[in-house]
Amino acid sequence: MNKSDSERLATELEKQKHQLVKNIGQADLVIINICSVRQSAINRVYSKIKQIRENNKKVKIALTGCILEKDKKQFKDRVDQIWPITDFKTKAKCQSTKHAFVPIMTGCNNFCSYCAVPYTRGREKSRPTQEIIKEVENLIKNGYKEITLLGQNVNSYKNNFPVLLKILNNLPGKFEINFLTSHPKDMSDELISIIANSEKVSKNIHLPIQSGDNEILKKMNRGYTVGHYKKLIKKIRQSIPEAEISTDFIVGFPNETKKQFQNTIKLIKEIKFSRAFISCYSLRPGTAAAELKDNIPSGIKKRRKKILSNIFLKNEQ
Numbered sequence: 001m002n003k004s005d006s007e008r009l010a011t012e013l014e015k016q017k018h019q020l021v022k023n024i025g026q027a028d029l030v031i032i033n034i035c036s037v038r039q040s041a042i043n044r045v046y047s048k049i050k051q052i053r054e055n056n057k058k059v060k061i062a063l064t065g066c067i068l069e070k071d072k073k074q075f076k077d078r079v080d081q082i083w084p085i086t087d088f089k090t091k092a093k094c095q096s097t098k099h100a101f102v103p104i105m106t107g108c109n110n111f112c113s114y115c116a117v118p119y120t121r122g123r124e125k126s127r128p129t130q131e132i133i134k135e136v137e138n139l140i141k142n143g144y145k146e147i148t149l150l151g152q153n154v155n156s157y158k159n160n161f162p163v164l165l166k167i168l169n170n171l172p173g174k175f176e177i178n179f180l181t182s183h184p185k186d187m188s189d190e191l192i193s194i195i196a197n198s199e200k201v202s203k204n205i206h207l208p209i210q211s212g213d214n215e216i217l218k219k220m221n222r223g224y225t226v227g228h229y230k231k232l233i234k235k236i237r238q239s240i241p242e243a244e245i246s247t248d249f250i251v252g253f254p255n256e257t258k259k260q261f262q263n264t265i266k267l268i269k270e271i272k273f274s275r276a277f278i279s280c281y282s283l284r285p286g287t288a289a290a291e292l293k294d295n296i297p298s299g300i301k302k303r304r305k306k307i308l309s310n311i312f313l314k315n316e317q
Contacts, residue, residue, distance in 0.1 A: 212267030
């Protein structure tokens, strides 16, 4: 989604006669597209601003992307402008000539306790189906072979996501459809069936679980249990034997015990994911989880992350 936003932003600036330069030292304007999901990402922005200013005294710096109100106040005196990412509605000119990102919705209604997205991007807003179809048709005509549909939760696309997939699958041409990201609580039997029976829809399914412990999932406000998730995986593998299932994990959520972490390890070994993105919990002000004490030391978080990463490395060997 961030890459798609950057493409749209670049397209808008080019329309305004701005020209891209090869390095920051030559720039009159630098735009930093930031993500407020993790505090570590925000911390890197401070050092990035300092580095840019040191190399180019006259440059103007603008911030955009997912920015919490608290972060806006802290960055206000450090940058020249802050642009709401929602102001840029121009259809993006893709940087790649083969792979295109197509946002079908933005925002989120789930309010996972650790996540800032509903506060930075707002509630879910879906694009009209015909608008999406027209955009994909144009991409196919222009030779794009891989099209990724984007949304914080594509499964809750208001005009019926499985039907949209079916329509796009039936468009003429040789291309593949991917989508990011699915939420386990909204992964329906209809969607699984459409993926299974659609020639052009990728069988790589990204289905974030975040934890293998029910109590942690409840505190995360994820809306499903480990048992529900495992049944879902079983359905997918029965309907789509060739499916490659990837996932996300957050380690070190407040009060995560050794036993709860072991439950995550147990789940990984049982399900045998093809790939996982593992992150350490990062407190974000304004989220529900910020009310909980971030009481897992950084060293333990990093160690738990390494343990999970090593399990996946062994699986790949």
